[in-house]
Amino acid sequence: MLRTFALCCGLLALPTLGSAEVELSFYGGAQSAPDSDVVIRGDSVIPNSDFSQSWEGRSASAPIYYGIRLTRWQSPTFGYGLDFAHNKIYPKDDNMPTGFSVLEFTDGLNILTVNAYRRWPNMLGAMTPYVGGGLGVSIPYVEVEYGASETFGYQLAGPAATWIAGASYPISDQWSVFGEYKGTFSSNKGDLDTGGTIETDVFTNAVNVGVSFNF
Secondary structure: OHHHHHHHHHHHHHHHOOOOEEEEEEEEEEEEOOOEEEEEEOOOOOOOEEEEEOEEOOOOOOOOOEEEEEEEEOOOOEEEEEEEEEEEEEEHHHOOOOOEEEEEEEEEEEEEEEEEEEEOOOOEOOEEEEEEEEEEEEEEEEEEEEOOEEEEEEOOOEEEEEEEEEEEEEOOOOEEEEEEEEEEEEEEEEEOOOOOEEEEEEEEEEEEEEEEEEO
16 A cells, blocks of 8 residues: 555656645654544444444554555645545444454555645744645544454545645755644445445544655
8 A cells, every 4th residue: 555655656756846845744653533433334244233433543653554645846935746544433432232352453544635735934933834735635544343244454434625724844954844633534334245335425634743845
């Protein structure tokens, strides 16, 4: 998955070198998720069920929550690019409906989006506020275990969206640090190994800190 992101980043950056500012960013932080409704249908082992599941992010537990972003700043105020976020959701306090031994998206609830950004240089002295948003896809690692039904694997699960607000601060000519709020929405429909499906729409909220390299 990271190879695909790296290839897309290369294709985005290659024609821009020398003609625009390109920024490569890495970030981590604390990510959480509110409750979501889960629907399971048509499985030969798991009975049809609808329930509300409470989630938590456990951002610092392996595999950790992180993100990678490549932005082309077309002008001092407008940019666009790719963003990959390795979100995660676990059942809160390990509470799951009866019969489930595993029900999570922890490697992870991966979101890949194409984003647009607006920033305001010199608005707060050396600090630059920015906002952004975009659309893309959810590529979760679906993990469901119920009796003889065991599903573990990456799937292209549905559409996703993200929204961002933050500020960056330069620490050298090429390096800067930033902090931001980032929210995501993903509509996920995964296939179960024994023939059914699992569906859930998930919101995540994250407070991120990161570092960017400009070239």
